[in-house]
Amino acid sequence: MKEINELTFPDDLRxxxxxxxxxLEKDHVRIGISDYAQDQLGDIVFVELPQVGDEFEKGDEFGxxxxxxxxxxxxxxxxxxxxMINAALEPNPEIVNNSxxxxxxxxxxxxxxxxxxxxxxxxxxxxxxxxxxxS
Amino acid sequence: xxxxxxxxxxxxxxxLLWEKGSKGRxxxxxxxxxxxxxxxxxxxxxxxxxxxxxxxxxxxxHFTRLSQWNFSVDSGMYPLGSCTMKYNxxxxxxQAALPGFGGAHPLLPAELSQGVLQxxxxxxxxxGEITGLPAVTLQPAAGAHGELTGMxxxxxxxxxxxxxxxxxxIPDTAHGTNPASATLCGYKSIPVKxxxxxxxxxxxxxxxxxxxxxxxxxTNPNTLGLFEDxxxxxxxIVHDHGGLxxxxxxxxxxxxxxxxxxxxxxxxxHLNLHKTFATPxxxxxxxxxxxxVTPELERFLPSPRVIxxxxxxxxxxxxxxxxxxxxxxxxxxxxxxxxxxYIRTMGAANLKKASQLAxxxxxxxxxxxxxxxxxxxxxxxxxxxxxxxKFLSDFKVSTLDVAKRxxxxxxxxxxxxxxxxxAGAIMIEPTETECKQDIDxxxxxxxAIAREARENPELLHEAPTTPKVRRLDEITAAxxxxxxx
Ligand SMILES: Cc1ncc(COP(=O)(O)O)c(C=O)c1O
Numbered sequence: 001m002k003e004i005n006e007l008t009f010p011d012d013l014r015x016x017x018x019x020x021x022x023x024l025e026k027d028h029v030r031i032g033i034s035d036y037a038q039d040q041l042g043d044i045v046f047v048e049l050p051q052v053g054d055e056f057e058k059g060d061e062f063g064x065x066x067x068x069x070x071x072x073x074x075x076x077x078x079x080x081x082x083x084m085i086n087a088a089l090e091p092n093p094e095i096v097n098n099s100x101x102x103x104x105x106x107x108x109x110x111x112x113x114x115x116x117x118x119x120x121x122x123x124x125x126x127x128x129x130x131x132x133x134x135s
Numbered sequence: 136x137x138x139x140x141x142x143x144x145x146x147x148x149x150x151l152l153w154e155k156g157s158k159g160r161x162x163x164x165x166x167x168x169x170x171x172x173x174x175x176x177x178x179x180x181x182x183x184x185x186x187x188x189x190x191x192x193x194x195x196x197h198f199t200r201l202s203q204w205n206f207s208v209d210s211g212m213y214p215l216g217s218c219t220m221k222y223n224x225x226x227x228x229x230q231a232a233l234p235g236f237g238g239a240h241p242l243l244p245a246e247l248s249q250g251v252l253q254x255x256x257x258x259x260x261x262x263g264e265i266t267g268l269p270a271v272t273l274q275p276a277a278g279a280h281g282e283l284t285g286m287x288x289x290x291x292x293x294x295x296x297x298x299x300x301x302x303x304x305i306p307d308t309a310h311g312t313n314p315a316s317a318t319l320c321g322y323k324s325i326p327v328k329x330x331x332x333x334x335x336x337x338x339x340x341x342x343x344x345x346x347x348x349x350x351x352x353x354t355n356p357n358t359l360g361l362f363e364d365x366x367x368x369x370x371x372i373v374h375d376h377g378g379l380x381x382x383x384x385x386x387x388x389x390x391x392x393x394x395x396x397x398x399x400x401x402x403x404x405h406l407n408l409h410k411t412f413a414t415p416x417x418x419x420x421x422x423x424x425x426x427x428v429t430p431e432l433e434r435f436l437p438s439p440r441v442i443x444x445x446x447x448x449x450x451x452x453x454x455x456x457x458x459x460x461x462x463x464x465x466x467x468x469x470x471x472x473x474x475x476x477y478i479r480t481m482g483a484a485n486l487k488k489a490s491q492l493a494x495x496x497x498x499x500x501x502x503x504x505x506x507x508x509x510x511x512x513x514x515x516x517x518x519x520x521x522x523x524x525k526f527l528s529d530f531k532v533s534t535l536d537v538a539k540r541x542x543x544x545x546x547x548x549x550x551x552x553x554x555x556x557x558a559g560a561i562m563i564e565p566t567e568t569e570c571k572q573d574i575d576x577x578x579x580x581x582x583a584i585a586r587e588a589r590e591n592p593e594l595l596h597e598a599p600t601t602p603k604v605r606r607l608d609e610i611t612a613a614x615x616x617x618x619x620x
Binding site: 001040043045046066068069070093094 | 552610614
């Protein structure tokens, strides 16, 4: 596993305490898991995602990532309807390890209220939380 | 330091049986046919079985070689946390192989099966006494099957009260099979976090317990190897809301003869005979997960049940409220005999002593290693102790590396990355059957590995190099499983 300063956290994302990230892209919010999350999990072997059209409240469990070490639930950073999922993850879950912020995205969501994103952590706050976890 | 038990040796390769032998080779000769051959209707015959042609030497060497690749409690210490890999005394096998048991058939009438029925009846009484929950079924085939049976009993109980509850509270220190069993029974699991001491806080249970919650499933001792000290208070909260308390008693090896589960408020509990009662498991044989309940819940137990009248035993189906049959015939009877033999050879006093020694051994290891490996919950443990790899992360050495290296010292690795509440968990359960000398050798090996992690981390990253196979590619195995031969 890596040290926190060896991991990357893009500036333009919002982060949750459960290590999901969210990025506002016009009408949609793109969602994935952070570099820290993929590093902690280790080699990811399976990603279970919801179906397009499913509706969720903020904080709902929307899927599961499974690695050789553990299975872990993922929670929605924002309420909304699933607009698209990343179908490439089913045959090739390792993409999440290799590229958590780009090719390894999980899904696009049509948010009920994009302002909910403001309640999430920015990079600085997320980093601070991670450093707190370490000690 | 004594010489390490792990060493090098010549190991034979061995192909699949289908790749061995040659046409016409055979291990025995059939007696000469003394009746005329008779043509069988073509439609009744399919292709013959796809068996290789092998001689006796081929077969004996094949299985002997495979057995030499194996590691078992018969070859060394197997401190696999949560699995209670205690030694399985050979006398139990002998009793189970007695011709009267070996030849028994489940369709024989009760008059011809009295001994078999008596064993089942008495084993139920013993388990009832050990747990304090007197009504018992031996049908479930394993721990998780017992949990499902318990959940069916929860459901039947609430139904009998005219209610249909939808949720079950499950702490984060419960065994992973608990939420799975609740889900299989149609309940929604409501997770509750353990507190800073690694146990359930009554207030956290009170916060989620309501009239739509069927009850709670508590693993006690829990998967951190800690006793749930607040269990009585927790049980009261659940009972006050009309719920039931399920205890996963698979860790009973820590508390036999010490804790009366009924006194701690438990209504339903399963035992793993294949852990606590010394019957083989893993690759060694099937399991058995008896369920013990309070007298109030007895009427819901699976049927048929063994009953006794005037010294005669029979099976009765006359239980209209029963959740029904949950296993073909009467469960894994061979395992029941071995557990019965274990209980009878030990006796009450020695079962209690076994638990005390299991707890002593785990605490001895905890104390000996706590400066070497990080101990997230530094308090007296029960039958197992949980460390992690935090002290090793500076050297880029992980729990997995320690586990792999330990094989080369001749020990089966502990359970790793479980329980999930501890990141990088190393969970060690020595059981009572290891003597102090062997435990000391294990401790020395763990310390030596921590030293190697600092001085030569590559050694650990590369491990194991001496066993027959190196690190298996578990990633590809999980990503692209090959599910047929
Ligand atoms: C605490 C606990 N509960 C339940 C189980 C499940 O038992 P089984 O594997 O027999 O289904 C286990 C198995 O090791 C266990 O350790």
